[in-house]
Amino acid sequence: MKKLVLLSALLLPSTAAAQSGTVTVWSWDVAAKALQSTVPSFNKKYPNIKVNVVDLGNQNVYDRGLAGCAAGGVDLPDVYSIENNEAEVFWARFPDCFVDLNTLGADKLVRNFPAFKWTELTAGGKRFAMPWDSGPVVMFYRRDLYQQAGINPATIRTWNDFIAAGRKMNTKFGGKVRMATIANGQDDEWFRMLANQNGCFYFNNAGTQVTVNRPxxxxxxxxxxxxxxxxxxxxxxxxGQITNFKAGRTASAMFGAWYEGTIRTNAPDQSGKWGVYLMPASRAGGPRAANLGGSALAIPKSSKNQAAAYAFLQHALATNGGQVTMLKSQGVPSLLTASRDIYVQKAQPYWGNQKIWQTILGTLGDVPQARGTQFFQDARQVMIVVQADYIKGKYKTAKEALDDAAKKISSATGLPVSP
Incomplete structure (x- = not known):
């Protein structure tokens, strides 16, 4: 009997902590709204836990997170929103700032999410954050413009097909409507999407070598x-990309699935005119999946209510209910089982009654892993310049351009170029 009493006493604090207290969450913009949307259903399970979602803005969350970790965890929330491509900055600089979620049970959820989502959230065998939303890449397209140009999206399977369709578009509209807009000179997002599709990225998955010049x-x-x-x-x-699709000057937009909300909210008058198809492959039968963007939730070690914070993570991120509730608020699920939810299988009126979420989420398991490392922004800045220079004709070949990029990234990061 004494042993049972002692065991109960040992278990009571963690049980009580998971069912009471206040959990403060830092996030931004629509992401904060998406998290807030899960609170009512969470409180049905845990009525005595108050969840306070604070919208600080994206950059402010990042800056205050770095400052808090540098100060030993001072003034950090119970749940911290973090973008995947910035996550490794924290793990590298402040390895003791966040809870290893494996100690709270995250190791049992590994297979519930696609492998690529864990790549940047794990370091030294520890899982410092749980996958939240993702950015499976698809091609959003204007049905009416494609039809007028005689283009059937079902026949666009490769980038050669896409180029051929673009020539038809040019012929029909006299060059006034292009297939898509690329942020050349401003960003390298198209390069990242296509490289990821081809199983390549700035760095190898171990984060030890620069691999940007691989095939x-x-x-x-x-x-x-x-x-x-x-x-x-x-x-x-x-x-400019938004202006172009609103004005009908471009007939497509390739982005992570979160761009669905960008199109829908910026062009409500185009409801019913849009559709979705898989990104073209580099070769016949090649992969038609990639990821752009996405974020995760972490728990700072300084949190006084870690058990309750983890309960919120589990509900929002590891249940179909939580993930689909956020999908309705512009948060694209990472949880694999969410793709089988009834809402995901519904036709979406804005998208011409296409079941777009079935198409989009159906690619999650096919996305190759990619590692941004703590040097993601350094590599990105190099590639923005190199890509623009290559388009201008500064380099004779793509290989020559990327050999130069690899050297510059290596110089900036100290990592060797892969042989």
Whole structure:
């Protein structure tokens, strides 16, 4: 009997902590709204846990997170939102700032998420964050413009097919409607999507070598050059891309699935005119999946209510209910089983009654892993310049351009170029 009493006493604190207290969550913009949308159903399970979602703005969350970790965990929330491509900055600089979620049970959830989502959230055998939303890449397209140009999206299986379709678009509209807009000189997002599709990235998955000049990346950069050479794409920054699709100057937009909300909210008058198809492959029968963007939730070690914080993570991220509730608020699920939810299988009116989420989430298991490392931004800045210079003709070949990029990234990060 004494042993049972002692055991109960040992278990009571963690049980009580998981069912009471206040959990403060830092996030931003629509992400904060998505998290807030899960609170009512969470409180049905845990009525005595108050969840306070604070929208600090993206950059402010990142800056205050770095400052808090540098100060030993001072002024950090119970749940911290973090973008995947920035996550490894924290693990590298402040390995003791966040809880290893394996100690709270995350190791039992590993197979519930695609492997690529864990790559940047794990370091030294520890899982410092749980996958939240993802950015499976697809091609969003204007049904009416494609139809007028005589283009059937079902026949666009490769980038060669996409270029051929672009020539039809140019013929129909006299060059006034291009197939898509690329942020050349502003970002390298198209390069990252195509490289990821081809199983290549700035660094290897171990984060020990620069691999940006490997064949898959060379193919990616060469494809972008061919799109420009064929005159089927326009150039524009984030705002320019939105302006183009709103004005009907571009017939497609390739992004992570979170861009669905960007199109729908910026062009409500185009409801029913849009559809979705898989990104073209680099070769016949090749992969048609990649990821762009996505984030995760972590628990700072300084949290006084870790058990309750983890209960919120489990509900929001590891249940179909939590993930689909956020999907309705512009948060794209990472949880694999969410793809089988009834809502995911519904036709979406804005998208011409297409079951777009079945198409989009169906690619999650096919996305190759990619590692940004703590040097993601350094590599990205190099590639933005190198890509733009290659398009201008500064380099003779994509391989020459990426060999130069590899040297510059190596110089900036101290990592060797892969032999």
């Amino acid at each position: 898959g990346c060379v193919t990616a950069l060469d494809t972008i050059k061919r799109l420009y050479a064929a005159n089927v794409v326009a150039t524009g920054d984030w705002g």
